[in-house]
Amino acid sequence: xxxxxxxxxxxxxxxxxxLAATIASSVPSLTDIAxxxxxxxxxxxxxxxxxxxxxxxxxxREADILEIATAIELIHAATxxxxxxxxxxxxxRGRQSAFKRFGLAPTLVTGDFLFIKAFEFAGKxxxxxxxxTADACTQLTEGEMLQGALSRSENVTPENYLEIVQRKTASxxxxxxxxxAYLAGDNAEDIxxxxxxxxxxxxxxxxxxxxxxxxxxxxxxxxxxxxxLRDGNPSLPIVLSLLDGQKAVSQAFRCHExxxxxxxxxxxxxxxxxxxxxxxxxxxTYAMKACREIEKLPSSIYRRGLKALGRSLLDRxx
Amino acid sequence: xxxxxxxxxxxxxxxxxxLAATIASSVPSLTDIAxxxxxxxxxxxxxxxxxxxxxxxxxxREADILEIATAIELIHAATxxxxxxxxxxxxxRGRQSAFKRFGLAPTLVTGDFLFIKAFEFAGKxxxxxxxxTADACTQLTEGEMLQGALSRSENVTPENYLEIVQRKTASxxxxxxxxxAYLAGDNAEDIxxxxxxxxxxxxxxxxxxxxxxxxxxxxxxxxxxxxxLRDGNPSLPIVLSLLDGQKAVSQAFRCHExxxxxxxxxxxxxxxxxxxxxxxxxxxTYAMKACREIEKLPSSIYRRGLKALGRSLLDRxx
Numbered sequence: 001x002x003x004x005x006x007x008x009x010x011x012x013x014x015x016x017x018x019l020a021a022t023i024a025s026s027v028p029s030l031t032d033i034a035x036x037x038x039x040x041x042x043x044x045x046x047x048x049x050x051x052x053x054x055x056x057x058x059x060x061r062e063a064d065i066l067e068i069a070t071a072i073e074l075i076h077a078a079t080x081x082x083x084x085x086x087x088x089x090x091x092x093r094g095r096q097s098a099f100k101r102f103g104l105a106p107t108l109v110t111g112d113f114l115f116i117k118a119f120e121f122a123g124k125x126x127x128x129x130x131x132x133t134a135d136a137c138t139q140l141t142e143g144e145m146l147q148g149a150l151s152r153s154e155n156v157t158p159e160n161y162l163e164i165v166q167r168k169t170a171s172x173x174x175x176x177x178x179x180x181a182y183l184a185g186d187n188a189e190d191i192x193x194x195x196x197x198x199x200x201x202x203x204x205x206x207x208x209x210x211x212x213x214x215x216x217x218x219x220x221x222x223x224x225x226x227x228x229l230r231d232g233n234p235s236l237p238i239v240l241s242l243l244d245g246q247k248a249v250s251q252a253f254r255c256h257e258x259x260x261x262x263x264x265x266x267x268x269x270x271x272x273x274x275x276x277x278x279x280x281x282x283x284x285t286y287a288m289k290a291c292r293e294i295e296k297l298p299s300s301i302y303r304r305g306l307k308a309l310g311r312s313l314l315d316r317x318x
Numbered sequence: 319x320x321x322x323x324x325x326x327x328x329x330x331x332x333x334x335x336x337l338a339a340t341i342a343s344s345v346p347s348l349t350d351i352a353x354x355x356x357x358x359x360x361x362x363x364x365x366x367x368x369x370x371x372x373x374x375x376x377x378x379r380e381a382d383i384l385e386i387a388t389a390i391e392l393i394h395a396a397t398x399x400x401x402x403x404x405x406x407x408x409x410x411r412g413r414q415s416a417f418k419r420f421g422l423a424p425t426l427v428t429g430d431f432l433f434i435k436a437f438e439f440a441g442k443x444x445x446x447x448x449x450x451t452a453d454a455c456t457q458l459t460e461g462e463m464l465q466g467a468l469s470r471s472e473n474v475t476p477e478n479y480l481e482i483v484q485r486k487t488a489s490x491x492x493x494x495x496x497x498x499a500y501l502a503g504d505n506a507e508d509i510x511x512x513x514x515x516x517x518x519x520x521x522x523x524x525x526x527x528x529x530x531x532x533x534x535x536x537x538x539x540x541x542x543x544x545x546x547l548r549d550g551n552p553s554l555p556i557v558l559s560l561l562d563g564q565k566a567v568s569q570a571f572r573c574h575e576x577x578x579x580x581x582x583x584x585x586x587x588x589x590x591x592x593x594x595x596x597x598x599x600x601x602x603t604y605a606m607k608a609c610r611e612i613e614k615l616p617s618s619i620y621r622r623g624l625k626a627l628g629r630s631l632l633d634r635x636x
Contacts, residue, residue: 025456027460027464029467030460078430082426082427082430085426086426104403105462105466106463106466108400108403109404109463109466111430112396112429112455112458112459113459113460115430115433115434116437116452116456117456119433119434119437119440119441119448120448122437122441123437123440123452124445124448127441127442130437130441133441134438137430137434138431138434138435141428141431141434142343142344142345142348142431144423145345145347145348145427146345149347
C-alpha cells in the first residue's frame with residue numbers, strides 16, 4: 001500500500017531543515033542540547049497535522065506553513081525538555097534525556113531558547129496566529145499545573161483527566177490544525193472543523209501514549225514502562241483503575257517513591273484487568289470522532305492523510 | 319528636589335495594572351506564583367527605560383508602549399523565576415523565592431507562562447519588534463549558558479564577564495530603549511543612540527548589582543550577600559579578585575560548596591581590598607557613557623529622567 005503521508009514528506013523534510021537551522025546558536029552548548037532532543041527522533045506528528053490541514057485546504061504560501069509547522073514542533077520540544085526536568089526523566093526517545101545528560105540548568109535554558117525561537121516564527125504573522133499560538137502555549141502550562149496539582153491524588157476524576165489532556169496535549173494539535181486551515185485562507189467554519197479534528201486526535205494520541213506506558217515494549221518506546229506511576233501522573237489506565245478501586249495501582253500511584261515491585265504489581269494488575277482495553281476503546285472513540293469531523297471536507301490525498309493519521313494512532317507501538 | 323521619574327509615574331502605574339491583568343489565569347496557582355514574584359516588589363527599571371525613551375521621542379500611541387514595557391518586565395520576571403531554580407535561591411526581593419516556596423515544577427512552568435504572555439504582547443507588533451524582542455531573549459539564554467559554562471572557573475576573563483553581562487542583562491535594557499524610540503516612530507540613528515544608552519546603563523546596573531552582592535545590606539537587598547560566590551557566578555568583584563590572584567576569593571569561588579567561613583573570608587578580602595572601588599568605578603564609567611550618549615537628544619523632562627536613572631544607579635543600595 002502506498003504511504004498516505006507521502007504527500008507531505010517533502011514539506012516535512014523542509015521542516016526538518018528549518019528546525020536544524022533554527023537551533024544554530026553562537027553558543028554551541030545550546031545547539032548541542034537542542035539537537036540532542038530534536039535530532040534524536042520524534043514522530044513529528046504535530047507538524048504533520050499542520051501541513052496536511054494546510055494542503056487539504058489548498059494552501060499556497062508554503063513558506064508560511066513551514067514556519068508555523070516548525071514553530072509547533074519547537075513548542076513541543078521546549079515542553080519535552082522542561083517536562084523531563086519536572087519528571088526527573090532519565091530517558092527520552094531511546095537515549096539519555098537532555099536533563100540527565102546535560103544537567104538541569106542547561107536543559108532549562110535550552111527549553112526557553114526553543115520557546116523563544118517558536119515565538120519568533122509565530123510573531124511574524126498576524127494577531128490571530130499570535131493569539132492562537134500563545135493560547136495553546138498558555139493551555140500547555142495550565143495543563144501541566146493541573147496535572148501537578150493532581151499528582152499522586154486518588155481523587156482524580158475522568159473529567160480532571162480529560163481537562164489535563166485537552167490542555168497539555170490536544171490544544172497544540174488543535175491549534176496546529178486550525179493554523180493550517182487559517183493560513184490556507186479558509187473560512188471560519190472549516191477552521192473550526194479541522195480544529196475539532198486536531199483536538200480529538202490529540203486526545204486519542206495522549207490516551208494511546210498512556211496505554212503504551214503500561215503495555216508498550218521498552219525497546220520501541222525508548223524509555224521504561226510505568227513512568228506515569230513513578231512520576232505520579234494520572235494517566236487514563238491509572239484513572240480508570242482508581243475508579244475500579246484497584247488496590248495495587250492505587251498504592252503505587254499514591255506512593256512518592258514506589259518500589260519496583262509495587263510498580264510491577266500495578267502494571268500487572270492493569271495489563272491483566274480491563275482498563276487497557278477500555279483505554280484503547282476511549283482512544284479509538286476519539287480517533288474516530290476526529291476522522292468523522294473531516295468527512296465534510298473535500299476529498300483529497302491530504303484528507304486521506306489526516307484520516308490515516310487517526311487510524312495509525314490506534315496501531316502505535318511507540 | 320522633584321522626582322525625575324514623576325513624568326512616567328502614571329504610565330508605570332498602568333504597566334503595573336497590565337501586569338496584574340496579564341497574570342490572571344484560570345489555574346489559580348499560576349497566578350499566585352507569578353504574583354508572588356511580580357507583586358513582591360522589583361524596581362521596574364526596565365519598563366522605566368522603555369517608557370522614558372518612548373516619551374523622549376514624543377511617542378503618541380501610549381497603548382502600544384504600555385504593552386511593550388509590560389512585555390519587557392514579564393521577560394525579566396520569567397528569567398528571575400528560572401534563575402532562582404538554576405541557582406537554588408532561597409530568597410528574592412526580601413522573601414522566600416518562588417522556587418523555595420512553591421517548588422521546582424510550578425516555578426518552572428510559571429516562568430514559561432510569563433515568557434508566553436510577553437510574546438503574546440510583542441507578537442501583536444510588526445516583524446522588527448518581534449525580531450528585536452526575540453533576539454534579546456535569545457541573548458538572555460546565551461548569556462545564561464555562557465555564565466554556566468564559566469561557573470566556578472578561575473580562567474574567567476574580564477572579556478568573558480563583559481560578554482555575559484551584555485547578553486544576560488544589558489541586551490534587555492538595550493532592546494527596551496530601542497523599542498521605545500522605534501514605537502515613537504523615530505529614525506534609525508536615534509534608535510541606535512538610545513539603544514547604546516540602554517546597553518551601557520544595563521552594564522552599569524549589573525556591575526552595581528555585583529558590588530551590592532559583596533557590600534550591600536541584607537535587609538535592603540532582600541537576600542544574603544555572597545550569593546555570587548555560593549552560586550559560582552563570576553561577578554565583577556570576583557573576576558577582578560581572580561586577576562589579582564586573591565587567594566581567599568579564588569578558593570571560595572572555585573569550591574562547589576564553600577563553607578560559611580570561606581565565604582566570609584572571601585567577602586572580607588573583597589571589602590578590604592580595592593576591587594569594590596574599582597568595580598564601582600567601572601559601573602560609573604558605563605553609567606556616564608550611557609548619559610553621554612543621550613546628550614544629543616532634544617532636552618526634555620524625559621531625557622532628564624533617563625540621565626537621572628543613570629546617576630541613581632550609582633547611589634543604589636538595593
